[in-house]
Amino acid sequence: MSLGDRYKTEITNEKWDAIIIGSGISGLTSGRLLADAGKKVLILEKHFKFGGYTHTFKRNNYEWDVGIHYIGGNLHKNNSFIRRLFDYLSNNNLDWSRMDDIYDKMVFPDKTYDFVTGKQLFIDQMISYFPKEENAIKKYIELVNQVFKSSLSYYSNKALPGIIGSITYPFMSKSFLRFAKRTTKDVLSEIGCSQQLIGVLTGQWGDYGLPPGQSSFGVQAMITRHYFEGGYYPIGGSRMIAETIIPGIQSKGGKVVLSTGVKTILTHNGNAIGVLLDNGDEIMSKKIISSAGVKNTFEVLLNDENKTSNKSAPINQVDASTGYYCLHIGLNKSAKEIGLNNANLWVYPGYDHDQNLENYLLDNKQSYPVVFISFPSAKDPTWDKYHPDSATIEVITVAEFSKHRQWEDTEWKKRGDEYDLLKENISQSLLESLYKHSPNTKGHVDYYELSTPLTSRDLANYKEGELYGINHTPQRFKQRWLRPETKIKNLYLTGQDIVTAGVSAAMMSGVITSSAILKKNLMKQFLH
Template sequence: MWLLAFLVWFLSWAGGMYWYLCGRPSPFSEDCVKPAGPMELNQKKRDKLLKQGEWMMSLSMHWLIYQKSKMPLKRLHYVGQLHENSLFKIIFDQITEGQLEFAELDQHFDTVVIGTGKETREYTICSGKTEMEEHLKKQFPDDTEAIEEFFKIMKLSARKTPYLAALKLIPEWLALFLVRSGLANLYSSAFQLLSMNATDLVEKLTSNKDLQVIFAYYFYGTPPRDSSSLINALMLHHFKRGAYYPKGGASEIPYHITKVIQKYGGNVLVRAPVSQILVDSQGAAYGVAVKKGKEEIEVRAPVVISNCGIFNTFKRLLPPEIQVKPEIQKRLDMVRPGKGSLLLFSGFDGTAEELGISAVSRWVFKNNDMDAMLVLMQFFFYHIEGFSVSKILGKEEAPENIPMMFVTFPSPKDPMSQIRHPGKSCMTILTMVNYEWFEEWKDTPVKRRGADYVEYKNRFAKHLFDWACVLYPKLREKLVFQDVATPLTNNFYLGSYRGAIYSTDHNLDRYHMDIMAKNRCETPVKNLYVSGQDMFSCGIIGALHGGLMCASRVLGRMVYIDLLVLKKKLKKRKALELAALTEKKLQ
């Protein structure tokens, strides 16, 4: 009897897998990727594609993407894990048909600067499967065991990350059973790392405060004491096999994706802000209301996917009577707003050689206590468990006392930069700030917020630029342009809730396993799904994971499996091509 039951189960499982893998067409294809064509350098032609607003034609499309700002573009500093036949390389090739090219940066891609004046220490970060670890050991010879252990944790985190995604893709009741029964923790230590704070982890590994900074230097607004050790380990591991930058700049990403969207019957519209998600009397989403000038146009659709974040989706776009529903409030209570950011953009009349700059980015810290620095910048709703702080930066003292910054030069990273903009260079500086410092101007019109707002944000700009000039003395004399983006700027152009470019806060509460299982792409509103950074983690790869998980739910199939099958096919094809080439050489 048991044997018969097992046989029936096995045949059902095998039949289901065969139907899944062979009975339905995969959304991905080996043949869609073609050799990259010549780069389009004509800005008018690029704008024609990237800045479309042709409404009557677009409303008849099979699917649409609406964008509030003038261009469907997100800032990108660099991205990792794009080596040959990596999963992310395959994904980018699929969604751009191989037309998006990336330039690999030099092995030394980051420098961590700690301290000021004579107390300044610099540590270089190099990519490489084994070189990253060995290079750190040379700089911290007394902490080789700590570095070895941290790299083991990095490797474990990367290998077991699919389990975290699985929590959001398997049925919720099953995910919660695995979490609450303790079976998930027994199955993999990755789940324990997920809920362990980064400070506790690094303090167990080493007492060297500088090395502790290295283990957690990718700041995204959450103090290490309140962030997940697994997510922090993934941040560094992401660049272990190299750092990459899109040839032609970040705008190449939406440019080529938009082409593929149009090829398959869709379109991307800019200057088309969604004002409301339409919900019928049965509580199901059936489209969106989109602003066209002073009018609002209803666009109906069987499925609505929101990529503008949980807070924007649930607190701004849903009808008021839906927002107050308990199930919506429960989803909002799972997360809290992320920290705002301020960016300084500078343009220079000079090449990288003339300015003394390179593609290497610098993460700069005034001291080696990241928890204290980030807590110093917290506001009233940020409470760091077990951490006491005697001082919080006030609005007036903040501009001259920012404790950390990220300095990067996009132009030296892009091999097309001097072709498109000969003799010019640019720099971006990013730091984290409180939204509350700028809140008094939130209702003023963009570019007309008043002299006091301009004066206030320029105080940040001066401090950050002066600090950068200590590292790069030749910048000041070649400066020709400067602009500052505050949390209000991010909110207006990117729709970032409270100006948080990394979306909801990436704190330990968000990565509690119970919350991970519940915070999924489906929403309490039928036919409405959420995607992006709020589903997994921050950055372009975190958003990409959010998109893949959302696609899996909407399509009713695990697109990750499709990608892994494709990865295996491509690896086999590559091996056959190399074998054929070797045989030809031997003849």
């Protein structure tokens, strides 16, 4: 059986239980779980590759991820929730490589701090860096654990239908929101963390897109706990995620179709009834599941009957996250030959992340507020077998869509000389950062290509090229409507917007959405 299905007009004549918009991990998870429950599922992907932010692309002998750089979550334990879910979805065909014990390095002008694998080792390491703040560090870990425990009830409530969900929401969400409705900086300052310690503990803020003065402590705590047992990388690259999940959907009679964009979600009398494709075809279905992000769903995909109605969703209560630049680099020697290890580098100009970001947004000539450097070929033990004498690196930083608005009506790879010059200048500045922090790479760069928010908009189909859907502010977590079931009957949401950022969270959202549709707690089978 070939991977995926070709679009044929005959699909419009078939009877579908669910149409899923988008083949990212949340859409694929929903598709597999619904297919296993006997539902006839059709997944429609606008892009020419499956997987959303889990797909890869190739140039010459090189291959890069577009969204996954590492995953946490105890994947080395076969009975952990995330591992059991990945194994189920992939029919045990998805394998993982554990990163080195030092999986993240926080690089500040005066010192580098290692994030190490193992909860207690992480605590001990932080205390060794900040011996006078031992109590604050231990209190922080206690709060991280409290947030995680309370989040289970908070997210479970999202799967409950209508009136039951509304009645139980206050007491199922209260404990989690006690922390999630406050900023990270507020909580860490209250427990006595210095500015320097806050800067280090929140050094992974790029994993969810907001500095501590703006982010919800809920997401900071969830990310911290997610990586207590280190980082992992899918063997064969991130494309293996979609490639191992799709066959299971097809085997149950489902279809996963590429290059088939949805123009509009069709509704009638307040009910979702089908989709209108970019090619003009209409496909009817009992249920529609949007994995396209809440902004796309309510501002772009819904027809005029519902698009501007706050009765459908108060979309003005949430903001889109920022875009990013990613420099994809190919090197003409292997990671081993160059001396690269697989730890990610997080490079900062100072300990005050909020000030760093503010300075950069006011004047782009200021230092980048964060530069994230990932070494994917060093993380994949099969890379050298299929790509000998080569290595890859990704260098990422913040980018504003507004800075690229003058080219928003242009086509990918046809945006003109001025745009190409901007990209080249940014590429050179990111290469400078790479050479400074990984000097062995200098002289070995064979190829590089920069993606911008416009690239992400055109290829990942987010309206302004945002990486993390909607911003992870305290305000976001107080939105009751960010749940699978919408005010439009038979229209459901899935994806990182109803949970939090990241592959594991988006995958969990697929479980929550499927649970809501089937009116059955599917989480139980993956919990030990």
